[in-house]
Amino acid sequence: MGADLRRLADDPGFPHRDAARHAVRFRTAGDVADLVALHDDPHPCGMTEVMFAMAGSQRPWLNWVPMPSEAICNLANEVGSRRAQGERLELTGLGLSAAEPASAMTAFRRVAGPVDIGIAEFPAPDIRMTVRPGRYAVWRYDGTEPLPAAPPPSAAAVQVLHEVAGEPWPSPLSGYLQAEPLGGLPLDDLLGLLAHLPEPPDTPRWQHLAKSTPTYWYRLMQPWVCLGILHHAKDEPWPTSTRRSVLVDLAFGVEDWVADAALFALVTSAYREPHLREEVRGMVRARLDAAVAANRLVTIEESLAQLMIVTPGCRADDRAVATAALARAAQNDEEEPAPPQKRRRWRRRG
Known part of the structure; x- marks a missing residue:
């Protein structure tokens, strides 16, 4: 992608x-201001949208969840993988x-079945509590x-989801357009898709x-649904x-994948x-x-940081907070185990 963009910039x-130069700079330095400048090209056309997708290719949220x-x-994922290879594994x-x-x-339960899960503790801030009070919610x-x-x-809503969301988006811009059929669904269907997590479509991609990683479908489908919410009652x-009310309430609801999925849709609207x-x-x-202020592991902190650095208008202080969060995540993954309050474990019961 980078070489193709450089050829366009030099032609x-x-x-x-100018748009191609911004795309090259974004791929090199990752400054979202270049991506915004590319999007805001004074003479937009289909080619500038292609370059936007090329600039964000293989980057979290811009191309994949x-x-x-x-x-x-x-x-x-381990259970699903071993079962897919023929092992009879029961929990x-x-x-x-x-x-x-x-x-x-x-x-987890969509993949592994109706397993009894015991939770040792709910450390503060309690994951069950919303960040801000709101009217709309996916979980209780x-x-x-x-x-x-x-x-x-409804079955019809699941069918629309399968037709729309079977693949990652080339870019948030094209994803927004592709998600339009979801916006025609009733709001209860959209919230129901987020909470009930229907099974993936029966396609070669998801069979593979x-x-x-059988859990990835459930992570990918929720941002697609939130893009659909952007199309809901567009005359308002x-x-x-x-x-807006739904997406803001979900973004500041309980700590969940739905929160960053809703924020992703809002970021798409900002572009x-x-x-x-x-x-x-x-x-x-x-x-x-x-997320950063929590004195415990917040599993969506890294994805929130990745989203922050591709949000239009991201300032130097925003980028610094996000970059520090990403550095901590990388250190925990690659070097040392997390401190006790940041560690998450599971154990078999019974």
Whole structure:
């Protein structure tokens, strides 16, 4: 991708050389200001959208959703992989040293079956508590057990999801357009898709991933649904719209994959609508700050940091907070085990 963009930037006959130069700089240095400048080309056309996708290729959120990092998803992937290879593996119960996101717990059970999961503790800040109060929610808790806060989606909604969301998006811009059919669904269906996590489509891609990372479908589908929410009741003025209220409430709801999925949709809206950029930047930073401030492991902290650095209007201080969070995650992954309050474990029960 980089070589192709450099050829365009160096071609005196190419009419969008400035945009191509911004794309090259973004791929080299990762400054989102270059990506925004590319998007805001004074003479936009299909080619500038292609260059936007090329600039963000293979980057978290711009081209793909971060992989699940939870201990329970690692276990689910192992169980799913071994079963796909023909091993008869059964789990009846397991214990987690600390609570993990409701979506991760649900994805685990979609892969492993109805396993009894014990939670040793809910360290502060309690994962069950919202960051801010709101009207719309995907999850509620019955003691330690996460439960959907929305009714199951219709079969028609699941079919639309399978038709729209079977692959990652080339870029958020094209993803937004592709998600439009989801926006025609009732809001209850959209919230139901987020909470009930339907099975993946029966396609070669997901048949292959079932052998290695079967939880990834559940991580990928939620941002697709949130892009669909951006299309919900589009005639409503943004400041008082249902789509804005839903996405903001989910972004600042309980600590979950749904939170960064909703923020991703808001970031996509910020690329499309420049007047939203400062508001959205502030929301992404506030959610990242809440994760960073927690004196425990927050499994979505790394993905929030990755989203922060591709948010239009990202400032130097925003980037510094995000970069520090990514550095901590890399150190924990590659060098030393996390300190006790940041460690997450599981053990077999029964």
